[in-house]
Amino acid sequence: MSPWLVLCSAVFGAAAAAFVPRVAHRLAVPRGTPARAACARCDTPFTDWVRAGAACSCAGAPVWTVVAGALAAGLLGAAIGPAPLLLVVLPATVLGVLLAVIDIWCLRLPDRVVAALAGVTVPPLAVAALLAGEPGRLGRAAVAAGLSAAAYGIIALLPGHGLGLGDVKLATVLGFVLGFAGWPATAAGLLAPHLINGPVALALLASRRAGRRTALPFGPALLAGALLGLSI
Template identity: 35%
Template structure:
């Protein structure tokens, strides 16, 4: 059953990844993600359905437009493949669970926000703000666990953690505005919901991992002379990677640390 679910998740991830390519390109430009249909940016010819099969079409076309032979960025199939792998990994982590939709949504949003922040140094409200009610509803479904034992204490913990992480980021923004973007502040509450649903250890480890990973990356850039001490770097990707660490390794890391004490 789990193996079949992994396959289904991988296929679903390919389809979602194809849509995320549209989101990543259009949302920062305030364009509709529904209309017009996708077209080649070089010649403007609409993409045929047979040329819009995730990963496969790019390989068959050898990374070029069928009509004008313009190169198609390898990022498109990479986004599709990455989303597919993430969806499958979520199944491997959670198994058959009502929590799957919530964490699939987190995986999809993370891919989109990661790339947008890298591209334009912005975390669009159009993605972040709707994620609050969507994440809450999906986590509520996971807590209700139809057909099994419910655990609404996890949902309460998620809300408390979301508020706590949001307040923490607001304080950082007030204390040092240049070091924390407003988009990062808005995103923090969403990520806090997910971390809190898993547990307080995930919250602590996930929040700390974001600053640790971002700090190591920043120092590395300075050492390699790719950036200066006053350079501004997107922090959203590190928040998202920190959440991944907190969700997967939070309880284990917290247990290890407590053991040292």
């Protein structure tokens, strides 16, 4: 493990995550609604998407978003090391933080952000596998994506599970990345979200921040599970 690589990854993650709040605030809208054109709290019109720091001058500094970006990217830098996979997962981490923030705010994983995550991961990893003369790795990634889609698709069909189609789509993309990394990463990435979400739901219930019927976002657990899978 190179301390410089970890530091550079963490700094990249923190710097890129600083741009997440404005985009997240604009995209955290109900399904079928256009992106927010003004601040939901103070109605200040939004003229741009690219803004580092708070989503709006009325909001506080995005400390947790930046910390999450730094931790996730630093962990991946430490676990993956100087490999092509790191160049692919670092930009993906920023989209992951964006998806997690939007899901926490409005219980949605917008298709266009999940599609962007697929766009920055699937083609580069496919090319990397073929260039390295490892087509088997590409096959494993595709099988893992299919397994992930099937497993989460079945859970989403069960009554009272709380999983949406957005979760299934995200799990499919994450399954591809985990499959590229290997079967142990895939298994951990598939199982960990359930182990993460259970205690979080219990903690929210115990602190009365959520009731029995409160819908909880599953995207953050899926992303944290994938992070864990890639880090083992």
